[in-house]
Amino acid sequence: HWFYTIGQRQGLGLSGGPWYVSGKEVGSNTVFVSSRPAAEAGARDRFTVRDPSWLSSPPETDRLLLKIRHGPGIVPCSVRPLSDSRLEVRMDLPDRGVAAGQFAVFYDRERCLGCGMIE
Numbered sequence: 001h002w003f004y005t006i007g008q009r010q011g012l013g014l015s016g017g018p019w020y021v022s023g024k025e026v027g028s029n030t031v032f033v034s035s036r037p038a039a040e041a042g043a044r045d046r047f048t049v050r051d052p053s054w055l056s057s058p059p060e061t062d063r064l065l066l067k068i069r070h071g072p073g074i075v076p077c078s079v080r081p082l083s084d085s086r087l088e089v090r091m092d093l094p095d096r097g098v099a100a101g102q103f104a105v106f107y108d109r110e111r112c113l114g115c116g117m118i119e
Helices: 036-041
Strands: 020-025 030-034 044-054 063-068 075-083 086-095 103-108 111-118
Touching: 044 103, 063 086
Parallel strands: none
Antiparallel strands: 020 030, 044 086, 044 111, 063 075, 063 103, 075 086, 103 111
16 A cells, blocks of 8 residues: 555556546555546545644735645645644645645745645
8 A cells, every 4th residue: 555645547557447546445455446437526625734834934825826746736725724733725626636644735826835744
């Protein structure tokens, strides 16, 4: 399970796809895959981030840009503090690859503001 990420499509070595990693069970070292319709049904438009780390200070606006994983996609989002150590993030477009343990990186246009780990 260590070598796969939720939403991953490349490098699975399976025929008859496309196939997407849709879940993982750490205890049994099991990776679950699904077809596109099943993967799209699991798309999320919100998640929480713990322990956000800002490069200077927390942003003054709740509208930011968001990048998750290695892909080129940057998505508009809104952020809302839930506590001193947690944020709620709502993406304008759902994403099927949001997974706990990944990092969400926040931007104001091209300027990186900070990041936090997805819960």
